[in-house]
Amino acid sequence: MTEIANVALILTALDPINCTLNFIALAIIAEFDNFVFEALRNESMKKLLEPSVTEKVLVVARTSSKKCKEGELSKVEDENGDLLPLKLTFGSRTCGNKCFYIMYKVWRAFFVSFYFYFLPFATILLTCLIPLTTIKISN
Numbered sequence: 001m002t003e004i005a006n007v008a009l010i011l012t013a014l015d016p017i018n019c020t021l022n023f024i025a026l027a028i029i030a031e032f033d034n035f036v037f038e039a040l041r042n043e044s045m046k047k048l049l050e051p052s053v054t055e056k057v058l059v060v061a062r063t064s065s066k067k068c069k070e071g072e073l074s075k076v077e078d079e080n081g082d083l084l085p086l087k088l089t090f091g092s093r094t095c096g097n098k099c100f101y102i103m104y105k106v107w108r109a110f111f112v113s114f115y116f117y118f119l120p121f122a123t124i125l126l127t128c129l130i131p132l133t134t135i136k137i138s139n
Contacts, residue, residue, distance in 0.1 A: 002030045007123050011130065019127075062088045064101075 006026045013019035040046050047053065061076045063086060072086040093101060 002026055007119070010123060011126055013127075060086075062086060064088045064090075 006023060009022040009026065010019050013022055037046070048057075059075070061074050062084065065087075068087045070087055073083040074086040076084045078084055090098065090101070
C-alpha cells in the first residue's frame with residue numbers, strides 16, 4: 001500500500017521538490033514500525049526475535065533451493081524414523097503443495113517482471129508524459 005501511495009503522490013507532484021518531499025515523507029512513514037520496535041524495552045514478544053531464539057526456531061527442514069546438494073539429509077524424520085532428504089523436488093510434493101508452488105512461481109514472475117522492473121520505469125515515464133499532455137500550445 002505504501003508503494004501504491006508513493007507512486008500516486010509522485011505522479012501528482014507538480015515540481016521536483018514536492019516529489020522528493022513526498023517520497024521522503026512516505027519513506028519515514030514506512031519505517032515508523034521499525035522505530036517503535038527499537039524503542040520497546042521490556043516487551044516479551046521482542047525476545048522472540050533475538051538470535052538465540054531464531055537460530056533454534058527458524059531451522060531449514062526442507063528446501064527446493066538449487067544450491068542444495070542432491071544427497072544431503074535433513075533433520076526431519078518420516079513416520080518410519082528415517083531422515084528425509086533436504087532437497088524437495090517437484091515430484092515429491094503433495095498435490096496441494098504443487099498448486100501453491102505453481103501459484104508462487106506465477107506471482108513471482110509478475111512481481112519480478114512488472115512490479116519490480118516495469119512499474120518504476122512506467123512511473124518515471126508517466127511523470128514526464130502526463131505534464132506534456134496537459135500543456136496547451138497556442139499559435
